[in-house]
Amino acid sequence: MTALLRVVRAGPLCTVQEQGRFGRLAHGISASGPMDNDAFDLAGALAGADDGAGIEFTRAGLTLRMEAGELSLGWAGGDFAVHLNGLALKWPGCAAMRAGDEIDISPGAWGNYGYLRFGSQLNLPLVLGSRATSTRARIGGLDGRALQAGDQLSFSGPASRKLPKPMPEEPTIGPVRFVWGIHADVFSPEVRQRFVDGQFQVSSMMDRMGVRLIDEGGVFADSGVLSLVSDPILPGDIQILGDGTPIVLMRDHQPTGGYPRIGTVISADFDRFAQIRPGEAVAFAPVSVEHAHRLLRSRSS
Amino acid sequence: MEQSPKTAAHGPLARRQIKPEIAPLGDAALLVRFGKSLDDVANRAALAFAAQLETDAIAGVVEVVPSLVSVLVRYDPAVTDRIRLSGELALRWSGEASWESTRSHRIAVHFDGPDLVEVAMTLGVRPEDFVQMHNDSELRVLATGFAPGFVYCGFHGARLILPRRTTVRPRVPAGSVLFAAGQTAIAATEIPTGWHVIGHTQFRNFDASAEPPTRLQAGDRVIFEAIH
Structure with missing residues (x-):
């Protein structure tokens, strides 16, 4: 039984995502995948999906119309308003859709990224092992591009009957934790201290590749570090551009780079960082690798 | 694309013993660095080490990425940790790069x-x-x-x-x-x-x-x- 969804309206950065395309950095391809993994997983649990692709949308929102068949959907990530045929539903939440139904998602109080997951498998080819869209390499998803009005998505397999899993834990608050980076030593002790003490702002120049920060206190204004030999990059790396602008590299990051990296956001705080909106403040706190691992273990237990 | 070679020397210099620096890159990877600027010795060492890790796998390592003068080693923190993996990596470096691609x-x-x-x-x-x-x-x-x-x-x-x-x-x-x-x-x-x-x-x-x-x-x- 095939289900069909039509994209009625989609923001410019709305993409199909799935667990990333890992193991391809040597080929020049960063893994991609959801900007907020926990939210992606929660939406999947709510839809009754164990794995498979979903849609990542931004504050620009999304409207989809069911054209045929039936489909269970789950949604989560940040705060959004969701309406099914004009009726407001809970966020995060889930529902079943039938032919003729229309779902509309618009931004709420916080967050940059939300997810729609499905109880059936989205029919798209695996590209190098994943359906995740890479906006950098232009592969995966729908021809490596963002969704746009008029696109049709087809699904196969029965709509799932699984029960939704429990609701999410309370979001962590406080500074975004990081591990000191491979080039932390090229910054003076004073600059490192000011980085930890200072407050930054997420700028409007943010996307799946990276988030530029506004350095209001001028922490890096005079750090004057020349570019270095290129080394591999991973998501969460905090690099300082030649003009002193800090930029946190995200899921569609460039695979290598030669700007100094003062630190790397830990895995447990990456999702939370991705949801910080432009104009909002962010501070950074250093932790050890071992502490970061303990945080990961406490989340999975 | 920022680098220029400090030297393109071959010969005796290529057999210089180098000790890599092993540093965390976030909480799920280590970067093994054979130099801080691009030269022939550091590059050959990095490529040789990456080739060795492909044939002599370490538990918990999920990706090995050779680069200009370094090798990125991604690992699963549920399987191994920084100290253990650093030790395993150091053990596998013989001190010189003898590997050559046949392609x-x-x-x-x-x-x-x-x-x-x-x-x-x-x-x-x-x-x-x-x-x-x-x-x-x-x-x-x-x-x-x-x-x-x-x-x-x-x-x-x-x-x-x-x-x-x-x-x-x-x-x-x-x-x-x-x-x-x-x-x-x-x-x-x-x-x-x-x-x-x-x-x-x-x-x-x-x-x-x-x-x-x-x-x-x-x-x-x-x-x-x-x-x-």
Whole structure:
């Protein structure tokens, strides 16, 4: 039984995502995948999906119309308003859709990224092992591009009957934790201290590749570090551009780079960082690798 | 694309013992660094070490990525930890790089790039002599990974060392052959670059539908040939 969804309206950065395309950095391809993994997983649990692709949308929102068949959907990530045929539903939440139904998602109080997951498998080819869209390499998803009005998505397999899993834990608050980076030593002790003490702002120049920060206190204004030999990059790396602008590299990051990296956001705080909106403040706190691992273990237990 | 070679020396220097630095890159990877600037010794060491890790696997390691002077080792924190993995990595480095790729490639290039004449003039030679000098020596793929299928090849001799352009072109097409810093690079996709564009090739080192998606690997030998 095939289900069909039509994209009625989609923001410019709305993409199909799935667990990333890992193991391809040597080929020049960063893994991609959801900007907020926990939210992606929660939406999947709510839809009754164990794995498979979903849609990542931004504050620009999304409207989809069911054209045929039936489909269970789950949604989560940040705060959004969701309406099914004009009726407001809970966020995060889930529902079943039938032919003729229309779902509309618009931004709420916080967050940059939300997810729609499905109880059936989205029919798209695996590209190098994943359906995740890479906006950098232009592969995966729908021809490596963002969704746009008029696109049709087809699904196969029965709509799932699984029960939704429990609701999410309370979001962590406080500074975004990081591990000191491979080039932390090229910054003076004073600059490192000011980085930890200072407050930054997420700028409007943010996307799946990276988030530029506004350095209001001028922490890096005079750090004057020349570019270095290129080394591999991973998501969460905090690099300082030649003009002193800090930029946190995200899921569609460039695979290598030669700007100094003062630190790397830990895995447990990456999702939370991705949801910080432009104009909002962010501070950074250093932790050890071992502490970061303990945080990961406490989340999975 | 910031690097220029400090030396392209072979011989005794290539057998210099180097001790890598092993540092965390976030909480799920270690970076094994054989140098902090690009030179032949550090590059050969990094590629040899990466090749060794491919044949002598370590529990918990999920990806090994050779780069210009370093090797990224991604691991699963549920299986191993920083201290244990650092120890395993240090044990596997013998102190010298004896590995050589057995693969070699001939790449046909149309030397018709917009910067060719200026590059030749700056180096004080005629364009046809530049092409001859450029193609004279066999190069190695120093690194991959800047963009899909992108490769850095080096090192050219001392007479062919030229800094990058002062301005960056926002995009050059796939197949562009680039020159700077004693190296020749090939773009497999459209990219921005501050390197000199000296020609183009039909060779495409990236095909997302192929497995593996790229044909040139770090360490492979490359010979450029001019076509007219």
